Every structure is written in structure tokens, then in C-alpha cells.
Amino acid sequence: MFDYKLLSALAAVVEQAGFERAALALGLSQSAVSQRIKLLEARVGQPVLVRATPPQPTDLGRRLLNHVQQVRLLERDLRGQVPALDEGDQPERLRIAINADSLATWWAQAVAGFCTERQVLLDLVVEDQAVGLKRMRAGEVAACVCAVERPVAGARSIALGAMRYRALASPGFIARHFPAGVTPEALARSPAIVFGPDDYLQHRYLESQGIEGTFSHHLCPSSEGFVQLTSRGLGWGLVPELQVVDELASGELVELLPGRSLDVPLYWHHWRNGGELLAELTGQLVATAAKLLVP
Incomplete structure (x- = not known):
């Protein structure tokens, strides 16, 4: 026993x-x-x-x-x-691994009503979407949001949708670094902003433009700080479209190459034997994500 x-x-x-x-x-x-x-x-x-x-x-x-x-x-x-x-x-404490960009955009809207009604306290562990699943594999969390589809043993994976990222910069940054337009060569020379060592979105974007290898960049492990640094002209970066609706509308941020976005799929992983609470939360997340994320 x-x-x-x-x-x-x-x-x-x-x-x-x-x-x-x-x-x-x-x-x-x-x-x-x-x-x-x-x-x-x-x-x-x-x-x-x-x-x-x-x-x-x-x-x-x-x-x-x-x-x-x-x-x-x-x-x-x-x-x-x-x-x-x-x-x-005490109310149930649910430990979940989640990527910072989801936390900064759609997550609160998805879970607020559920947590209030079911008296659930959240213990959120912030991880990059590419590596969040390691927390479940280590047995540290009951569920996670990440970009990996294949679940760990004993868990289920459900597609939520995708986060659309756009390569953005301030008008002043664009004027300084791209006076002749945004070319691959100029993009390779200009400083970028990267969330952390596990964030490869900017790398993928540069590779799509034929640019490989290292590049100069700031490290900023904060979704809100990432937008602030970009808006202040410290660099360009891949930012969730959901997070900068107002900044795009006002012209505070401008897309470097219009129409060339990057979609990152998100999956919800949870234990198969997680009981009614996880099952209900799963239904709530799937319904909300369908309204806010890219299909």
C-alpha cells in the first residue's frame, strides 16, 4: 500500500x-x-x-x-x-504549465469563470511553448499548454488552435535599420528580441527569409516586456497578434513584411485519469480557444 x-x-x-x-x-x-x-x-x-x-x-x-x-x-x-x-x-490548487504568451493573451478569459465557479486556485508554471511538456513528464503538473502534439504516457493531447505571430518593430526602428526597405541582408544585421534560450521563433522567421546562423539579439523573458522593448525601438521580434491589436491599430508597431506571419499550434495536455475537474476545464479551454485562436 x-x-x-x-x-x-x-x-x-x-x-x-x-x-x-x-x-x-x-x-x-x-x-x-x-x-x-x-x-x-x-x-x-x-x-x-x-x-x-x-x-x-x-x-x-x-x-x-x-x-x-x-x-x-x-x-x-x-x-x-x-x-x-x-x-x-482549502480550494483545490491545480498546477499547470503554460507558455508566457498564452498567459498574456487568451488564458485568463478562458479560465476566469471556471475557477470562480469551481473554487479552483491555479499554480501556474511558465515555460516556453516548445518545452512545457517536460513539466508533465517530470510529474510536476497536472496539465500543460505547449506546442508539442504527442502526449506523455498516461495523458491526452487536444489541439486548441494556433497563436499567430507577426514580425513587428517600431516606426523609428524601421527608419533606422531599413531605410531602403526590409531586405534579408538588412534583417540579418538588425538586432532582434528573443524571449529566452528555448525561443526559436525569430530563428525560424529568419530561416524563412534565407538567413541562417547566429544573429544579434536581446533576451527578454517577459511577454509584456517583449512588447515594451519592441515598441521602444530596441529591436524587432515575433509578437502574438492577440497581444498587440491596439499597437497595430495606432501605428505604434508596424509589421516588417506584411502577410508573412508565423502560426504556432497549441495543444492542451492532461492526465487521462484526471477526474471531473480536468475534464470540465478541458471543455472550457477548447470552447474559448476556438473563439480566440487561429483554427
Whole structure:
């Protein structure tokens, strides 16, 4: 039989990125959390954590974390069906990995009503859309929004639509760097803005113009900051169309090559045995995304 106090300690250490914060979350001493992890490892006969900074689950640890995620959701369903089991717990906290651009655009509209009605608290882990699925694979989240279609074992993947990105810059930036028009050569010489080391949208856009290799760029790991830097003329970048409707209408931002957008597909991944809560959230996301994203 599983000892869920031990599994909860494992989940807390991974989710809180350390033993000290896990102890605070569980209301235990750091020593007590460490002892629970050691006892769990003694019972399963192998390590469940790599003692790094932050601690990382082993292959077995990931399988146990995936199990914990699903049990939590199924327990919520059971408490709703059997009122005697409801001990007045805090609202359910749903841990989800999501890309920053979705968070800055359509996500809030999609989940606000659902979270209010179902009394759900969100614990959002921001990851680039190209790598968000690694959080599910590690057992850290119950669901994720990412650009990868193939789900991990035990999960389902549903297409939500696509985010349309446009290559934009301020009028002043265009006047300085493209006085003779936006050519591949001039584009290769002008500074770009890149979200982070896992963001390859600008690379893909340049490759579509026949430009390969390295290029000068700013790193800005913030969707809102990305738009601000672009608007202030620090560089050009691929920006979600949904995020800059007003800036495009006012002329604050201008498309470098009109009509040459880049669409990034988004998929919603969730555990198959995630219970009613994840099933309802999935339906809500699919319905809202159909209205806001590119088919």
C-alpha cells in the first residue's frame, strides 16, 4: 500500500523546488520532510530524488509524482460525491504549465469563470511553448499548454488552435535599420528580441527569409516586456497578434513584411485519469480557444 504522507512529501519537494520550502508548505520541519523522503526510498528500494539544486525526481520519482497528481484530482471528485468526506479543505490548487504568451493573451478569459465557479486556485508554471511538456513528464503538473502534439504516457493531447505571430518593430526602428526597405541582408544585421534560450521563433522567421546562423539579439523573458522593448525601438521580434491589436491599430508597431506571419499550434495536455475537474476545464479551454485562436 502507498503511504500518501510520504508521496505528498515527494510532491512538495519537487513542486516547491527544495526541502525548506516543502517543509513550510506541509507545516513540518525540514528534518521531518527529509525523513519522509528517506523512508519512501527505503520502501521502494531506490532513490526517488536526485539531490541537486533544485531537487529533481528520478524515473521512479516521476512515476510516483504522476500518480500523486491524478490521485489528488480523483479525491476531489470523491469528496464532492460523498459530503461526509469533505473536511472543509482549502480550494483545490491545480498546477499547470503554460507558455508566457498564452498567459498574456487568451488564458485568463478562458479560465476566469471556471475557477470562480469551481473554487479552483491555479499554480501556474511558465515555460516556453516548445518545452512545457517536460513539466508533465517530470510529474510536476497536472496539465500543460505547449506546442508539442504527442502526449506523455498516461495523458491526452487536444489541439486548441494556433497563436499567430507577426514580425513587428517600431516606426523609428524601421527608419533606422531599413531605410531602403526590409531586405534579408538588412534583417540579418538588425538586432532582434528573443524571449529566452528555448525561443526559436525569430530563428525560424529568419530561416524563412534565407538567413541562417547566429544573429544579434536581446533576451527578454517577459511577454509584456517583449512588447515594451519592441515598441521602444530596441529591436524587432515575433509578437502574438492577440497581444498587440491596439499597437497595430495606432501605428505604434508596424509589421516588417506584411502577410508573412508565423502560426504556432497549441495543444492542451492532461492526465487521462484526471477526474471531473480536468475534464470540465478541458471543455472550457477548447470552447474559448476556438473563439480566440487561429483554427
